[in-house]
Amino acid sequence: MLSDKPIYDITPFTHLDYPGKLACIVWFHGCNMRCMYCYNSDIVFAKEGNYTQNDLFDFLKKRVGLLDGVVLSGGEPTLHDLMPLCRKIRELGFSIKLDTNGLNTQLVVNLVEEGLIDFISLDFKAVNGKFGYITGSSRFSNFMESLKFLIASGFDFEVRTTVHPDLLQPEDINAMMDLLAESGYTGDYYLQRFVETKNNIANLGKPKKSFDETLLEDRLNIVWR
């Protein structure tokens, strides 16, 4: 996606989103998914952002020595031209974390192989049978390609899933863990509970179903956030 203003917003400071680092968050507009529970619909549907890349670099130049890292989030950051952007962020000395849904495998490969990012949070939305329904995307195979590449490359990354009990039940999470384990993933598996907001994409409210955590198998180390 070529856009003069790819950045929707910048959160100047977080110590929660980049493990072990003080970081800012760069929110890129647009997304190639439409996750039912997504509470960033304003960012997802925005045709343009509010800030240029130069606005970001001006901001970052003032944060040298104050922040350790930059989190690229959104929306889906890999819709944008991240290679030159990451090179410049690197020149300023910051570590870079990428939040991605994994659909743009080639860009993930390029970023990793050129050493332009340090850490990835990979969203695992659902197994193939529910992937399309939850995300509006038919590109499950692209997600799997990214997952397998990251495992094979030995790159530092985590996998995380948002759990809305009306969409994902313990048996779904168990099937997702099976797929992760069979693919060779051995890291922690982060689960985050759906948080009700007014403007999520499918207007989901409070879950009608409960989620019995005791039914989760111990295939991987689960960490709730």
Ligand code: SF4
């Ligand atoms: S939750 Fe889904 S729709 Fe929202 S930004 Fe992430 S991948 Fe896109």
